[in-house]
Structures are given as C-alpha cells and as structure tokens.
C-alpha cells in the first residue's frame with residue numbers, strides 16, 4: 001500500500017503539518033498526505049488529500065526519488081507540490097500548520113520516516 005505525501009512549497013517555504021491523531025503520532029510533524037484510494041494515481045491521491053486536509057488546490061511538480069517504509073505493508077512516497085489557490089488550514093488530521101524556510105526546517109519534530117524527504121525537498125526550495 002502506498003501512502004503519498006506532499007512537500008508543498010510556496011515563496012521559498014515548505015509546509016509542515018502537526019498531526020492530531022493517532023495518539024502515537026500526535027504532536028509530530030509531517031508532510032501532509034494519505035493513502036491511495038482504488039483507481040487513483042498517486043498524483044491524484046495527493047491532490048485530493050491536500051484538498052481534504054488543507055482546503056487548497058495544488059498540483060504535483062516532481063517525485064522525490066526513493067520510498068520509505070511505514071508500518072508493515074505500507075510505503076511512503078513524496079512529491080513536491082505547488083499551491084494553486086487557497087490558504088492551507090488544518091481541516092483534518094492536523095492541529096497546526098507552519099510554513100518553514102530552509103533554515104527553519106529543523107525547528108519542528110518531523111516523523112522519522114519523513115525526514116529524508118524533507119531534506120530532499122529543502123534542496124529544491126527556491127529562494128524567496
């Protein structure tokens with residue numbers, strides 16, 4: 001099973017989202033996303049998840065190479081994404097959002113499995 005997550009970049013900053021559930025992940029920060037639904041491409045799933053969770057319209061830009069294991073049977077794949085319209089709000093799954101500049105990326109406690117992709121996304125952040 002594939003879980004897709006988005007490195008949403010805008011104005012040289014990356015969006016970090018703090019999970020509100022489940023208890024073992026609550027308070028940790030992640031790249032927002034979720035599981036594919038049947039028949040969806042990963043890119044379609046990511047655009048849907050970012051709409052549901054954040055209330056924004058986005059487009060995927062490029063896949064960050066690699067995949068990272070989650071619980072047994074699940075892997076995380078990450079795409080960079082661009083904001084098309086709206087301002088992200090923590091509608092679902094998160095209780096706080098932060099736009100982080102490259103030098104601020106270490107200021108939040110990322111989920112371990114998200115860290116390699118965050119580091120790769122940082123290299124792709126264009127200067128604001």
Ligand code: CDP
Pocket residue numbers: 003004005025030031032033034035036070076093111113114
């Ligand atoms: O929203 P949906 O129920 O489809 O998925 P989710 O609960 O947001 O994510 C599914 C699983 O992927 C959870 O176990 C998350 O911890 C994990 N995940 C992750 O490790 N890193 C992310 N950036 C996004 C999800």
